[in-house]
Amino acid sequence: MDLDELLNNDSFTKEEIIxxxxxxxxxxxxxxxxxxxxxxxxxxxxxxxxxGIIEISNYCEQNCIYCGLRFDNHFIKRYRMSPDEIVKTAxxxxxxxxxxxxxxxxxxSYFDSEIISYIIYQIKQNTDVAITLSLGxxxxxxxxxxxxxxxxxxxxxxxxxxxxxxxxYHFKQELSERLEHLEFLKSLGYQIGSGNLIGLPMQTxxxxxxxxLLCQKFDLDMAAFGPFIPSPHTPYHKKKGxxxxxxxxxxxxxxxxxxxxxxxxxxxxxxxxKNGRKKGLQCGANVVMPDFTPFPYRxxxxxxxxxxxxxxxxxxxxxxxxxxxxxxxxKISKSKGDSLKQxxxx
Ligand code: SAM
Ligand code: SF4
Numbered sequence: 001m002d003l004d005e006l007l008n009n010d011s012f013t014k015e016e017i018i019x020x021x022x023x024x025x026x027x028x029x030x031x032x033x034x035x036x037x038x039x040x041x042x043x044x045x046x047x048x049x050x051x052g053i054i055e056i057s058n059y060c061e062q063n064c065i066y067c068g069l070r071f072d073n074h075f076i077k078r079y080r081m082s083p084d085e086i087v088k089t090a091x092x093x094x095x096x097x098x099x100x101x102x103x104x105x106x107x108x109s110y111f112d113s114e115i116i117s118y119i120i121y122q123i124k125q126n127t128d129v130a131i132t133l134s135l136g137x138x139x140x141x142x143x144x145x146x147x148x149x150x151x152x153x154x155x156x157x158x159x160x161x162x163x164x165x166x167x168x169y170h171f172k173q174e175l176s177e178r179l180e181h182l183e184f185l186k187s188l189g190y191q192i193g194s195g196n197l198i199g200l201p202m203q204t205x206x207x208x209x210x211x212x213l214l215c216q217k218f219d220l221d222m223a224a225f226g227p228f229i230p231s232p233h234t235p236y237h238k239k240k241g242x243x244x245x246x247x248x249x250x251x252x253x254x255x256x257x258x259x260x261x262x263x264x265x266x267x268x269x270x271x272x273x274k275n276g277r278k279k280g281l282q283c284g285a286n287v288v289m290p291d292f293t294p295f296p297y298r299x300x301x302x303x304x305x306x307x308x309x310x311x312x313x314x315x316x317x318x319x320x321x322x323x324x325x326x327x328x329x330x331k332i333s334k335s336k337g338d339s340l341k342q343x344x345x346x
Contacts, residue, residue: 003028007035012257017209020253021246021274029249035295036252043260044286048325049337051100051132051264052093055293055301056119060106063171064159066200068231068302069106075233076140077300083119086211087295093292096318099336102155102289103306107136114141115260117149124150130336132193137181138171147188152338154185156202157224161210165202165293169209172305182218189338193262197240198250200228208246212254215261220341222287225250229268231305234278241279244273248283253285262287262339271308277321278328284345 001019008266009016023029042252057080060069068076081089090101101123132153133146144152158178162165166175186192196211200230217225227242247269255263264287265280273279277288292314293301299310309317 003031007031007059007256009256012212012241012253014206014209017212017253017257018205020256021205021208022251023249029245032249032252032256033283036255039255039259040284040286040345043340045264046329046331046336047286047333047337048281048286048330049100049262049333049335050098050291050321051102051287051290051337052090052096052098052105052292053102054081054089054093055104055291055297056086057105058112058297058301059108059109059110060136060241061109062107062173064232065169066197066231066234067169068234071320072332075231076302079297079300081293081297083115083122086119086294086311087122089283089292089294090129091127093315095127095331095335096315098290098318099128099240099334100132100153101242102132102134105133105136105250105267106257107138107139111135113145113205115141116315118150120146120151130338140184141320142182142308143182143188143190144149145187147190151190153191153193153221154226155222156182156185157195157226158182158211158214159197160200160203161196161205161214162203162207165200165207168202169200186218192218193220193224194220195222195224197226197228197242197245199240201236201239204326209312210249212245212250212257216257219341220258220261221265221341223258224264224266225254226266226268227272229271231302231304243278244279245268247272251280251285252283254328264289267291267305271304271306278324281325281328281330288321290314290321292318 134155163175167279269276
């Protein structure tokens with residue numbers, strides 16, 4: 001295949017995606033990254049959107065094999081923030097000039113439809129802020145109630161588009177169910193985010209190509225491609241973590257294929273490489289998700305080991321990010337950073 005011609009394609013076959021993900025020569029990889037940066041500039045502009053995360057609970061009823069919050073991990077200290085603490089933290093986020101608040105947790109049914117609706121309502125009362133929920137697979141009635149209460153977006157990664165691998169990584173869960181949840185959330189008018197984990201055991205380049213194509217099929221508003229990092233006290237604690245270069249190539253190819261979608265430069269990437277955040281932003285990403293979970297909770301949201309900025313003051317992290325973003329000539333957006341799709345319900 002002719003690389004220069006391929007990089008200027010408007011659409012891509014699975015074989016072409018595999019070819020790009022398999023590039024080995026430094027010069028060719030740099031061409032891919034440069035093209036992804038141009039496509040990001042064309043569809044998203046120079047702005048980087050910040051999404052302030054609050055990790056409201058680390059209780060989880062699921063047993064995802066790769067995750068430190070899995071039900072069977074009895075080595076972590078579990079916590080739940082109170083609704084008032086959550087609302088107060090959301091205020092800190094908007095006071096920093098960040099107008100998306102992400103409420104994230106394990107699958108924790110303690111936070112039922114009433115409690116989450118109350119929190120959404122309180123956060124939205126006096127501020128024009130977008131709320132993203134990332135609470136795992138919940139029942140359809142809850143999704144409906146939270147949408148009515150004012151939630152705007154839902155983040156639920158498909159993790160892998162390979163049904164066989166999905167079953168191997170998830171206890172008694174099927175990929176088809178996860179996809180049904182995404183369809184339902186979309187039909188309710190949520191802006192939806194999904195994506196994969198890169199570098200999980202048994203995953204192939206073909207699987208990653210299918211992940212990107214699945215994101216395209218769902219016409220996602222946000223697509224996240226995060227590297228797997230082994231987590232202590234999980235069955236995968238001795239497995240090899242993801243390769244940073246493969247993660248960056250995936251983000252770059254995803255930008256070429258998906259075009260007008262929000263792509264985050266993840267904390268996991270910044271954990272694996274001290275310049276990971278900047279590198280991600282230069283390979284197609286246009287979103288960063290700083291963690292605002294207050295002490296003493298933040299160190300207990302141990303999805304994987306040695307998470308970047310885990311022990312830092314959230315406000316210090318936020319100004320450090322600002323510095324990093326400006327140092328590569330980009331600008332922090334002051335908007336809510338809604339979907340880039342024309343047909344999105346805003
Ligand atoms: N429980 C919700 C869910 O699963 O969607 C939200 C919280 S969960 C911790 C958020 C994301 O963490 C998951 O979608 C998964 O991709 C990621 N994650 C879990 N374990 C990980 C690991 N060991 N390395 C990197 N990312 C991981
Ligand atoms: Fe729970 Fe989410 Fe971790 Fe799975 S990925 S164990 S659902 S917190």
